[in-house]
Each structure stands twice: as C-alpha cells, then as structure tokens.
Amino acid sequence: MIALLLRDLRLAIRAGGGFGLGLAFFLIVVVLVPFGVGSDRALLAAIAPGILWVGALLACLLSLDRIFALDHEDGSLDLLATAPIPLEGVVAMKAAAHWVTTGLPLTLAAPGLGLLLNLPAAGYGWLAASLALGTPALSMIGSFGAALTVGLKRGGLLLSLLVLPLYVPTLIFGAEAVARGIDGRDTGTPLLMLTAITLAAMALLPFAAAAAIRINLR
C-alpha cells in the first residue's frame, strides 16, 4: 500500500500538471475575487476566510477526476482491483496521494494568499489549522465521487454536481472556524466537527468508494 502511495505521488509529480495546477488555480481564484468585489480592504478582510476556503475547495475539485480516470483508462485499476490488497485500501491510498498533492500544498499556500486578501492577523493560524484538518475530508469525499463516475466518458461536470453538495458541511465548519478565530471566539466546536467529518470520511467512505468501483468495473 505504501508502494501504491509512492507510485501515485511519483506519477502526480512527474507526469505533469496535477501537482502545480491546483495551486495555480487557487492563486487565480484569490486574485480574481478583488477584481469582482472591489479592493476595499475592510470588505476583503471580512470575506477572506470564506473565499480562501471556497478557493481551496474548488482547487481540490479540479483534480478529482484524475484520481481514478487515468488508471481506469490504461487498465491498471483492473489490476489493482484484483490485487491481493483490498480495494478499500487502494481507495484510501489514492485519496491520501490526492491529499498530499493538492490538500497539503493548498494548506501551506493559503496563509500566503491570505495576505493578498488582507486576512486579519489572528486568522492565519486558524486558516492553516482548519485547512489541515478539513482538506483530507475533501480528498476522501472527492474520491468517492470520482469512484462513482469513473466509468463515464465525460464525468467531470457530473462529478462536480455530485461532490459539491457533499462538501457543504466541511466548508461550513472550516470557514466558521477561521471566522471565529478572527473574532476571538471559541473555535473548539467547528474544529472538532471538522476533525469528526474527516475521521468519519476516512473510516467509512473507502467502503462506499470501493463498492462503486467494483460496480463500475463489472
């Protein structure tokens, strides 16, 4: 399973695109927002936590269809499904690789981009913390969506439609944690809920995703 993780990471880094693309997209979203809403610093500070979270979520969404699609095309997904390691483990590792190549860089980049949006000083730590706790859930939920649509020729748009409603709770608790951190209120509840969602997604969704892949490979 570690070998699979390393293989996916190597593929993502060497085979171009995937790794930097999400980050670049995140940057562009954050740059576009001030053009849309104006450069008023107070306004930007007020909406910064939400924009950063939505941007990270969209950047995450962008690379979801790569999780299984390439392996499905060249047949390695069939081999993985018949391999001695359980398919649930394969799914979990795929989601982990997706997180390392998108969620982790997004988490690291977000405070830097927060600077562009005039994020209040108290927010940086909470932003990084909430993204670090929340993005694994995004990767895991996303790989479930990717597993549902893996057999489809043009599943990209459908994938977004399926996955975005599932992202709602994560987004709410993530952005709420940052907003509360800035106001100096208690951030315990949203962060705990975020962690709960991530842990539950990691525990349960590999089974649903593996079931979906088995159906699609039938």
Place this chain on the structure above:
Amino acid sequence: MSSLWEYANPQKFMRTSSVLLPVFSVAAAICLGVGLVWGFFLTPEAENFGSTVKIIYIHVPSAMMAINAWVMMLVTSLIWLVRRHHVSALAARAAAPIGMTMTLIALITGAIWGEPMWGTYWVWDPRLTSFLILFLFYLGYIALWEAIENPDAAADLTSVLCIVGSVFAVLSRYAVNFWSQGLHQGASLSLDKKENVADVFYIPLLFCIAGFVCLFVALVLLRTRTEIRARRIRAMIARERMA
C-alpha cells in the same frame, strides 16, 4: 398470508398498481380539492398574517413530501442493494424528479410567502438553506441516473449515492443550523397538541397533506409503471434484433 416481496415481481406489481393507481389518484383529487377550497376560501385570515397565510396549504405539504420522497428513495435503494428487486430500483428512480419538484415548490412558495412576511424573497436561514442543499442532492442523483447507460450499474451507483447522500444531507442540516440563526418559525405541526396551529387552519391543512401524500403515491406508481413498460420495450427491441 402472502409476503410483501411478491410485489417485487413486475407482473404482480403491474396488476396491483393498475388497481391502486386510480384509487390514489381519486383520493388525491378529493383531498386536495377539499383541502384547498376549504383552506383558500372558507378559513378566516390569520392575525398578523393576512391572506398570505393561505400559502401554507401548499408550502407545508410539499416541504413534507420533499423530505419523505428522499426517505422513500433511501428505503427502496437499500431494498435494491440487499434483495436486488428491480421494481424497487425503478421506484427510487421514479420518485426522484417528484421529490425534486416538491422541493422546488416548497422553495418557491416559501419565497412568495417570505416577501410580505420578512420583506425578502430569500434569506440564508437554516431551513431554507437545507432545502436548497436537498434540491442539489436531488439534482446530482437524477443526473447520475441519466449519465450511466447500463441500467443495473446505474441502479447500484445511485443507490450508493443515495445512502452516502442521506448521511451528508442530515449532516448538512446540522451544519447549517450551526452556521446561522434563522427567521423561519419552528415546527407548526407536531403530535404535541399545544404547539399546533389553530384548529380552523389545522383541519384543511391535514386534508392537503393527505392529498399530497396520495398525489405522491399516485405519481410514483404511474412513473414506476412507465419505467417498467420502457424496460419491457427495450427488452423486446433487443430480442427482435437478436432474432
């Protein structure tokens, strides 16, 4: 005593539903006719609300059915996954657009009611937001059904989505509650008599709810029958091609 699972046989289902369909259709027409006429014309205007209160005769039942339709889809999806009865999967498929329409009706009537009451068509209130999210869930579910060609794979995948989606729908409901305090009033109907709306409005409302339930059952039966017939036609065409 015959088992419930007999109705999983499409032929038995077709025979039984051909009897039930007119019964439920007529019952829906009667209940809705009585409830709506009584509600719209024969009830007094409520204090502080004026005549706008009368929209509850559509708003409340459609909102109830929007949620109940999803629950029904969840149950039929589980039955399909466990017992592989095709009628069950088709019933889930048939219910989805109806549930989506009910969600839309609840949202629109709510907006129409919200304008005079709260001074705005839309607020990001927990209940409204949850319904909007429910609407998105319906959209995704229907889109997945439409996208997959193999009917059995489509039934399987949508069932898995329905189960995962149900968990997330409930989760969203509480997340949204946590996220914003609302304008929407609390439950107007409950088994605890004290919380209910006054009797004058309550009885026609019950008629409307019964009417919506019957309407939903009739529509699901009708659409499931259509789906079964469509499958039969497809099977016949396939057989003719083979011959």
